[in-house]
Amino acid sequence: MNSTNRQRSIKCPTRLGTDEDGYVINQTSIRHIQPEFETVLFKAIELVKEAFGEQLHSIYLYGSIGRGTAVAGQSDLDLTVLVHEDVDATELVEQTERLLTEHPEVIKIDYDIGRLDAALDPANRFEWGFWLRHLCTCVDGEDVSTQFPRMKPDARVSEALDQDLVSSIEAAKSKLLRGQMSHLEKRSIVKRVIRGWYLTINVKDESFATTVDECLEILRLYYPEDQQVVQGKTFLIQNDISNQQLLDYLNDVDWM
Template identity: 45%
Template sequence: MRKTTFENSGEERKKLTLPSRKGVDSNGFIINPTGKNNIQPSFKPVLYAVVSLLQELFTEKVHSIYVYGSVGRGEAKEGLSDLDLTVILHSPLTDAETHMLHGATERLLQGFNTISKVDYDLNLYQDVLAKENVYEHGFWLRHMCTCLYGEDLATNFKRMKPNEKVSLALNKNFLQVVSHYRQALLEETLSASKKRTILKRMIRGVYLKINVQDESWSTDITENLSIIQHYFPDERLFSDVEHMLHSEEELSQETLLIVVESFLNWYDKQR
């Protein structure tokens, strides 16, 4: 494949040879960036307290528990980062059990100040192992998570290279999600955290449209944006997104709405 190198005049933009092949090994297989040894010591107490909570509340239902995201990668920031857990269940939680879980989690977190909140990704055992979900659940466990409790289902799946089936599975309903964000910006006053989530989701969504071409699997949002900018070097929209992503000032809801609307128009033209 032809290699191309771009260099932006901005100080923060570095040379990048395309395809970048970020996040893959010498044979092109995706590298799992998470691991027990990566978890920072300051996050271990709250992590294992939440794992113990899940075991206590749902002893019979919980099959296995996995960490992913910044805590699993060892990149979490105290007081700012979320704790992201994938939980495999033998049967669904009832509404009452879901309510109980959220309440118990809130009470537990009162004793810790290292994480902002816990996000539970709940999945059923039979769905995870279903053949039609190998590029979604199978990929996710094998390449994005580390098992903390129970039987590690990741061992049921082979290593993968970047491919369209994975990107499509993880990026499904992307336009609908961004359109929903646009409506929320029009109707609600969003928190600073929610506004940054919108910004990151747009970046991630575009990256998943080009990562197969780039032969890469980057989990870093800043790196995602850098790769995007090298594939679309003349697109002003991504310079605006970059400025908003790195700004220390609170993100203006009105400005973000303009960017989201511009993004939707741009994305529609790419299809």
């Protein structure tokens, strides 16, 4: 089914990404990892283990590689790392830059590093608890995701996932004004904005979209005439985004 027909067939609420009982489906799994990404994933895990040693508790994969939808040469490798105490990631970042020169199948490697005690704190169940249980799969160490209950779309989860959006947008504006933002960074903030906007309506939509294309598709259902939706999609397929274009786009964000 082409995208146009799909847009016409789905209705609000879409309930995309949830099961028949309304719980969010974790679409990541070790079984979904495509063969072309296995080597770089293994090497990244080894780098983390070498960098953090006994302070390391566990490593989790999320994102397109975990869902089995990654595209070689276009996708990121995304890892969440739990440690016992605060760690210095300087050496890990330096070693990762070297690894990327050997493995062009991924364009960057992101590490979300957090402390185990913070992840297990009941006060963080709508942030860490949801993240580990529904968006990650354990690839090394003790899997703590099973300690959290299944969840349905929840405003507290959406707020937790969106909590740094304003600061991310402001930081992007500052870099744009200085002319210091790469095309990769521009695409990243556009995706962040689209995702953040979607998270303001996902509870109403009873859904949890996992890709930016899904977020855009649902946003078009609720805001069919909004140019922010159209512009966001256009940016994602452009080979180049001018600083002024993106600055105007970010300044026009009015839904937060």
